[in-house]
Amino acid sequence: MMMNAPKTRADIRMKAMAVFRRGDKILVNEVREPDGTLIGFRxxxxxxxxxxxxxxxxxxxxxxELGADISNLRVLATIENVFTYGGQPGHEVIVVYAADFADAQMYEQDTLAAAEDDGTAFTLVWQDPDDLPEGLPLYPTGLRDYL
Known part of the structure; x- marks a missing residue:
């Protein structure tokens, strides 16, 4: 899943995101710049x-995105994220939840196939946030403080 930069500097986006845990790992997907450069995980x-x-x-x-139901939602944090993506400034306020999958089989898969609402496919993986590939960051910035 890609982060989308607002069209103007005045746009502030409201988001909701969730932390799913499997032991020491959380569910993440790659964040890439519009040119395809891997810049982190979210x-x-x-x-x-x-x-x-x-x-x-x-x-x-x-x-x-996953065709899955979730339960046990708990608010972890509200994070304000000011960033640059694709050379454009962005500003979002994110309510971060901890959540559980209703179907325990979701935790048995090492990768989960997902799709954006426009049909663009992406993959989520279980990853230790302290051991991200190539030392890349975890987004949104500040999330680590709540894990």
Whole structure:
């Protein structure tokens, strides 16, 4: 899943994301610049739609992307993330939840196939946040403080 930069500097995006744990590992996917350069890893989630509560957002996003139901949502943090992506400034406020998959079989798979709402495929993997490949960062910035 890619981070999308706002079209103007005035856009602030609201997101909901979730931490799923399997032992010492969390579920993440790659973050790549528009040119394909790997720049880090992020937890699953997405944009809050107008009129939608963040808890409903994360349930919807996981169902849309993974076809999975989740339970036991607990707010971990609210993180404000100011960043540059694709050469453009971005600003988002993220409510981060801890969550569990309703189906225990989700934890038995080392990789999980997912798709964006436009059909773009991506893969989520269980990764130790202290041992990310190539020393790349975990997004959103500041998330490590809540793991």
């Amino acid at each position: 937890i699953p989630g997405g944009h809050v739609e107008f009129g939608e509560k963040t808890a409903d957002t994360i349930v919807r996003e996981i169902r849309e």
